[in-house]
Amino acid sequence: MASKSDDWKPGNIRGLPLEEFFHSGHGACAGCGPAITMRMITKAAGKDSIIVNATGCMEVVSTKYPTTSWGLPWVHGAFENAAPIASGIHAALAAQGTRAKHNIVVIAGDGATYDIGFGAISAAFERGDKFTYICYNNEAYANTGSQQSGATPKHAWTTTTPIGKIIHGKEVEKKPLTEIIAAHKIPYIATASTAYPLDLFNKIKKSFTFDGPSFINVLTPCVLTWKYDSSLSVELARLAVDTGMWLVYEIENGKFTLNIQPKGLPVKNYLAKQGRFKHLTDADIAEIQMHLDKQNKELVAERECVNKAEEKI
Amino acid sequence: MKAEKTKLTEGAVVVTPASTGANKTGSWRTYKPCLDQKKCIRCGICWNFCPDNCFMLKKETENKKYKHRFEINYDYCKGCGICAKECPVKAIMMQREEK
Numbered sequence: 001m002a003s004k005s006d007d008w009k010p011g012n013i014r015g016l017p018l019e020e021f022f023h024s025g026h027g028a029c030a031g032c033g034p035a036i037t038m039r040m041i042t043k044a045a046g047k048d049s050i051i052v053n054a055t056g057c058m059e060v061v062s063t064k065y066p067t068t069s070w071g072l073p074w075v076h077g078a079f080e081n082a083a084p085i086a087s088g089i090h091a092a093l094a095a096q097g098t099r100a101k102h103n104i105v106v107i108a109g110d111g112a113t114y115d116i117g118f119g120a121i122s123a124a125f126e127r128g129d130k131f132t133y134i135c136y137n138n139e140a141y142a143n144t145g146s147q148q149s150g151a152t153p154k155h156a157w158t159t160t161t162p163i164g165k166i167i168h169g170k171e172v173e174k175k176p177l178t179e180i181i182a183a184h185k186i187p188y189i190a191t192a193s194t195a196y197p198l199d200l201f202n203k204i205k206k207s208f209t210f211d212g213p214s215f216i217n218v219l220t221p222c223v224l225t226w227k228y229d230s231s232l233s234v235e236l237a238r239l240a241v242d243t244g245m246w247l248v249y250e251i252e253n254g255k256f257t258l259n260i261q262p263k264g265l266p267v268k269n270y271l272a273k274q275g276r277f278k279h280l281t282d283a284d285i286a287e288i289q290m291h292l293d294k295q296n297k298e299l300v301a302e303r304e305c306v307n308k309a310e311e312k313i
Numbered sequence: 314m315k316a317e318k319t320k321l322t323e324g325a326v327v328v329t330p331a332s333t334g335a336n337k338t339g340s341w342r343t344y345k346p347c348l349d350q351k352k353c354i355r356c357g358i359c360w361n362f363c364p365d366n367c368f369m370l371k372k373e374t375e376n377k378k379y380k381h382r383f384e385i386n387y388d389y390c391k392g393c394g395i396c397a398k399e400c401p402v403k404a405i406m407m408q409r410e411e412k
Binding site: 020022027031065068071072197230231 | 319322325327329330331332333334335336337338341342361362363364365366367370386388389391392393394395397398399407
């Protein structure tokens with residue numbers, strides 16, 4: 001944990017290890033949120049990890065052939081088969097008897113997780129193979145030029161949900177993926193945000209302790225799709241949590257914990273900083289706020305109800 | 314112009330980990346972060362949130378209060394400004410790059 005002493009302790013900056021596994025020289029945009037997240041994920045995973053990367057920004061920017069930014073064994077699969085590859089690696093290591101030595105980490109974007117790879121992920125979670133699936137969620141297909149994904153929030157601009165007189169951005173709500181994964185009853189499900197590195201770090205470390213699949217959904221801002229100044233990447237990730245746009249929680253063997261209590265800031269603070277929401281009218285913002293309050297309240301109430309029911313059993 | 318032949322490894326496997334260093338992304342920069350060592354409290358937040366891993370840890374020789382100092386690696390810094398924004402003591406200033 002961060003210490004209050006005025007000197008910096010080697011290997012202990014806010015609890016993160018010094019060793020780097022995602023190196024400089026990658027071609028991500030200036031201020032890339034996912035690139036920050038990759039550094040944190042690989043630090044938490046450690047040197048004995050095997051990374052499985054689905055197609056997406058982080059695969060494209062980090063591996064300009066014949067070079068790579070990764071300092072870990074790294075496999076690239078197509079959009080839809082990151083989870084099956086992880087299953088295969090799990091089976092292979094188990095057959096060799098070296099499964100306990102390695103952590104298998106899947107890194108995939110929201111396009112690969114929410115939409116294209118969803119069936120395969122569901123199947124891998126059904127099989128119960130042990131690996132940690134991390135979705136870096138920037139709420140669009142940012143790599144191919146910001147098309148709408150299942151994670152894009154309602155009213156957001158993307159190139160496939162343009163702004164006009166009739167259409168105000170995406171017309172439907174985003175998919176409640178973390179809850180859908182929770183319905184698979186895998187041992188560990190969590191959400192995190194790039195602005196809270198220690199929380200993310202601890203969650204990844206914890207996910208390795210379970211004997212089964214775990215899923216972590218990390219909200220991470222994208223400069224080009226969200227349309228903001230590149231210095232605001234971390235600020236927006238923090239505002240999303242503070243306004244309740246992104247709830248940071250974990251479900252550990254069915255037990256729900258809200259890790260960071262939202263500060264209850266008005267959602268307008270978060271929306272106003274992003275170009276993808278600049279077309280919103282006051283009525284739209286009021287609708288988003290109302291829906292958000294209801295949705296968050298329902299989620300927490302439902303999960304606490306399950307907690308109580310489990311305590312009784 | 315005759316295209317040069319690149320020798321491929323079997324299965325196009327990349328056998329050199331952490332090898333993107335030759336790609337000096339610092340040339341993308343418009344604004345340059347300047348770190349004021351006198352104001353810096355060595356909290357490491359800039360190091361933490363840098364997408365390009367540009368904060369290098371060096372041994373402190375001038376200031377007796379601290380054992381280490383951060384220095385910015387301008388070879389890779391893309392000038393996003395996250396460090397300046399997140400610095401709790403405003404020790405990092407963004408200045409227009411002059412080349």
